Amino acid sequence: NAGVTQTPKFQVLKTGQSMTLQCAQDMNHEYMSWYRQDPGMGLRLIHYSVGAGITDQGEVPNGYNVSRSTTEDFPLRLLSAAPSQTSVYFCASSSGQGYEKLFFGSGTQLSVL
Amino acid sequence: DAKTTQPTSMDCAEGRAANLPCNHSTISGNEYVYWYRQIHSQGPQYIIHGLKNNETNEMASLIITEDRKSSTLILPHATLRDTAVYYCIVRVAGETSGSRLTFGEGTQLTVNP
Numbered sequence: 001n002a003g004v005t006q007t008p009k010f011q012v013l014k015t016g017q018s019m020t021l022q023c024a025q026d027m028n029h030e031y032m033s034w035y036r037q038d039p040g041m042g043l044r045l046i047h048y049s050v051g052a053g054i055t056d057q058g059e060v061p062n063g064y065n066v067s068r069s070t071t072e073d074f075p076l077r078l079l080s081a082a083p084s085q086t087s088v089y090f091c092a093s094s095s096g097q098g099y100e101k102l103f104f105g106s107g108t109q110l111s112v113l
Numbered sequence: 114d115a116k117t118t119q120p121t122s123m124d125c126a127e128g129r130a131a132n133l134p135c136n137h138s139t140i141s142g143n144e145y146v147y148w149y150r151q152i153h154s155q156g157p158q159y160i161i162h163g164l165k166n167n168e169t170n171e172m173a174s175l176i177i178t179e180d181r182k183s184s185t186l187i188l189p190h191a192t193l194r195d196t197a198v199y200y201c202i203v204r205v206a207g208e209t210s211g212s213r214l215t216f217g218e219g220t221q222l223t224v225n226p
Contacts, residue, residue: 107155
């Protein structure tokens with residue numbers, strides 16, 4: 001199994017540009033989420049989804065949009081990139097069967113100039 | 114969610130047991146204790162979780178005190194590959210909380226040769 005796959009691994013944007021970070025999982029997990037991690041800090045939840053068609057905001061949602069049209073995919077959109085969004089982004093999924101064993105992707109390192 | 118307190122950093126000699134403490138004095142009866150680790154630049158990896166009984170799996174053991182106010186993650190024979198940041202997380206288990214774990218700053222464990 002591939003598990004959770006994130007693309008791209010690295011991305012450089014200019015301020016104001018938009019882009020989509022891709023996340024796909026092949027474990028038929030209902031729950032997916034996006035986190036960001038700034039240098040020397042823990043992970044902070046951006047958005048999450050409990051199933052196709054259902055999304056909700058996490059701790060730091062501003063500047064990001066998500067949608068969940070299929071169980072497998074959970075893309076994260078940056079509408080107008082800002083330097084403050086320079087970070088490493090992780091996607092995660094879980095089966096949600098009563099306890100939180102999250103499976104994480106390998107991350108996307110984003111730099112906004 | 115209950116707040117957790119972990120030491121910022123710890124060292125351990127290769128081949129010895131690594132004991133990582135976590136304080137969660139405000140934990141409530143329906144909150145689980147989860148441990149994850151993050152090896153440099155990779156996505157976090159699930160290690161173990163428990164409610165009140167001690168737990169063991171192929172990666173580690175989790176010892177929870179009888180009053181549940183603290184716990185210890187034990188890596189029985191640490192190797193250099195166990196060098197990572199270890200996160201202790203407390204969370205109510207439930208269908209909609211599967212994607213919303215809160216990661217603090219964790220403990221940087223360094224295993225020395």
